[in-house]
Amino acid sequence: MIINAEIDKPIFQQIKEGIEDAILSGAFPEESQIPSITEISVNYKINPATALKGINLLVENNIVYKKRGVGMFVCEGAVNKLMENRKNDFYDKFVSSLVLEAKRLKISENDIKNMIERGFKDEH
Amino acid sequence: MxxxxxxxxxxxxxxxxxxxxxxxxxxxxxxxxxxxxxxxxxxxxxxxxxxxxxxxxxxxxxxxxxxxxxxxxxxxxxxxxxxxxxxxxxxxxxxxxxxxxxxxxxxxxxxxxxxxxxxxxxxxxxxxxxxxxxxxxxxxxxxxxxxxxxxxxxxxxxxxxxxxxxxxxxxxxxxxxxxxxxxxxxxxxxxxxxxxxxxxxxxxxxxxxxxxxxLLQSGYSISGKISDVDNYISDKEIIGEDTFGGLKTAYVMGRPDADISENLEVTSIDLQKLFVKLTNTREVK
Missing domain, CATH: 3.40.50.300 (P-loop containing nucleotide triphosphate hydrolases)
Known part of the structure; x- marks a missing residue:
């Protein structure tokens, strides 16, 4: 996870998404402990209040939960939940911008379909 | 306290x-x-x-x-x-x-x-x-x-x-x-x-x-062709501008308009840039 104070996204949002990515990739499995606020703040040189703001978003969405006096843990079912959320965002985040850029470059719908097919083939 | x-x-x-x-x-x-x-x-x-x-x-x-x-x-x-x-x-x-x-x-x-x-x-x-x-x-x-x-x-x-x-x-x-x-x-x-x-x-x-x-939300920069940028900033509070050939970047206070033309690019300003623009009373000639 990379935190960058210069880019447009607020830091607490980057913290939230960075931990989500780590959960999705399996770096933080369900029911495992995630780093503490102090560890996150020190590691990324951010204000603990900012780290807490990011973590609280994850707590509100039932992605992580706090165990009093122990730390924070990934909720059971968090991976599925995150995948659902991301699938919902997929169109807005990727498809609309893809189409917009394609129109700018005058790439046809068929060309795009071909490229997508090629992308899937190259994966294997 | x-x-x-x-x-x-x-x-x-x-x-x-x-x-x-x-x-x-x-x-x-x-x-x-x-x-x-x-x-x-x-x-x-x-x-x-x-x-x-x-x-x-x-x-x-x-x-x-x-x-x-x-x-x-x-x-x-x-x-x-x-x-x-x-x-x-x-x-x-x-x-x-x-x-x-x-x-x-x-x-x-x-x-x-x-x-x-x-x-x-x-x-x-x-x-x-x-x-x-x-x-x-x-x-x-x-x-x-x-x-x-x-x-x-x-x-x-x-x-x-x-x-x-x-x-x-x-x-x-x-x-x-x-x-x-x-x-x-x-x-x-x-x-x-x-x-x-x-x-x-x-x-x-x-x-x-x-x-x-x-502070980071208080301003933004907008860049594009000089005429497009000038047109956009005509009614806005500007804290600085750079021109580079036919391109211009203006540093604007406030939040960007909702309907910005595709020809203009909006980016956030980092703290250092804001600082430089806000304290640049001694201009480089």
């Missing part, structure tokens, strides 16, 4: 170093005190700690007047740009004396940090390089355990590794037990991710005093 500064003015002869400054340092927050060379940052910190006398105004430390008030002043540690320790004193003796003046000074921690930074505590103050002079002063600052810690140019002469180490130690200490920190520095990008509030001082006046988050 806070430090309140009310209508503070300081004149050196006929030069006004601080001009009717009012601000509060609230409990347990990290402040960035930013300003160009000679803006008045050090003067402000020195007046709060009663090292320099004010011309007029009032300073309250936890509701007590700061003048001739050792009890109030002892709540603040100022790591000053100048080295005020006796030149012939050894570092280990500085630690010993620090404990006398600041009863909560953590001597054990001071030696641990000396080891981390590779500081030889048997050396005399005068024998230290610029970097190690900063290191020994900031070790004291990280160990005094006063409710208020002022850091005036804490990383002067420090290499990148030691700056990184210092920021991490500071955040770790703050995260475990919050205290009020005021950092004055020119290396704005390095502290922008962890200061909660930013105070920008220019020519002795406070020009910005807000949370870092709000």
């Amino acid at each position: 806070s430090i309140e500064i009310k209508n503070l003015t300081k004149k050196f002869g006929n030069v006004t170093a601080l001009d009717n400054v009012s601000l509060n340092f609230e409990n347990n927050k990290i402040y960035g005190l930013l300003g160009r060379n000679g803006a008045g940052k050090s003067t402000l910190l020195n007046i709060i700690t009663n090292r320099v006398f004010k011309t007029s105004g009032e300073i309250l430390i936890d509701n007590e007047n700061n003048e001739e008030n050792d009890k109030a002043i002892s709540k603040i540690y100022l790591m000053s740009e100048k080295t005020l320790y006796p030149q012939d004193m050894k570092i280990k003796d500085v630690f010993k004396w620090s404990k006398r003046f600041y009863p909560d000074f953590d001597t054990k921690r001071a030696y641990e940090l000396s080891k981390l930074f590779d500081l030889n505590t048997n050396k005399k103050v005068k024998a230290l390089s610029t970097g190690f002079t900063s290191i020994f002063k900031l070790i004291v600052a990280l160990c005094v355990n006063t409710p208020y810690v002022f850091l005036d140019e804490p990383v002067l002469g420090l290499d990148a590794n030691n700056r990184e180490l210092f920021y991490k130690l500071l955040i770790e200490k703050y995260s475990k037990e919050p205290f009020t920190v005021v950092i004055s520095t020119h290396l704005i990008e390095e502290i922008s991710s962890f200061i909660e509030n930013a105070i920008i001082i220019d020519n002795g006046k406070i020009v910005v005093n807000t949370t870092t988050e709000e």
Whole structure:
């Protein structure tokens, strides 16, 4: 996870998404402990209040939960939940911008379909 | 619990170093005190700690007047740009004396940090390089355990590794037990991710005093063809602009319009850029 104070996204949002990515990739499995606020703040040189703001978003969405006096843990079912959320965002985040850029470059719908097919083939 | 500064003015002869400054340092927050060379940052910190006398105004430390008030002043540690320790004193003796003046000074921690930074505590103050002079002063600052810690140019002469180490130690200490920190520095990008509030001082006046988050949201830059940009900014408050061939970038206060033409590109302004634009009263010709 990379935190960058210069880019447009607020830091607490980057913290939230960075931990989500780590959960999705399996770096933080369900029911495992995630780093503490102090560890996150020190590691990324951010204000603990900012780290807490990011973590609280994850707590509100039932992605992580706090165990009093122990730390924070990934909720059971968090991976599925995150995948659902991301699938919902997929169109807005990727498809609309893809189409917009394609129109700018005058790439046809068929060309795009071909490229997508090629992308899937190259994966294997 | 806070430090309140009310209508503070300081004149050196006929030069006004601080001009009717009012601000509060609230409990347990990290402040960035930013300003160009000679803006008045050090003067402000020195007046709060009663090292320099004010011309007029009032300073309250936890509701007590700061003048001739050792009890109030002892709540603040100022790591000053100048080295005020006796030149012939050894570092280990500085630690010993620090404990006398600041009863909560953590001597054990001071030696641990000396080891981390590779500081030889048997050396005399005068024998230290610029970097190690900063290191020994900031070790004291990280160990005094006063409710208020002022850091005036804490990383002067420090290499990148030691700056990184210092920021991490500071955040770790703050995260475990919050205290009020005021950092004055020119290396704005390095502290922008962890200061909660930013105070920008220019020519002795406070020009910005807000949370870092709000400050970053207070402006944006817009770029594109000169005519497009000029058209967009005609009714807006501009803090600066750069032209480059037929392209122009304008720095605009406020939030961008909802319906911006595709030909214009909107980006956020980072703290350093905002700082430069807001304090650029001395134009490059």
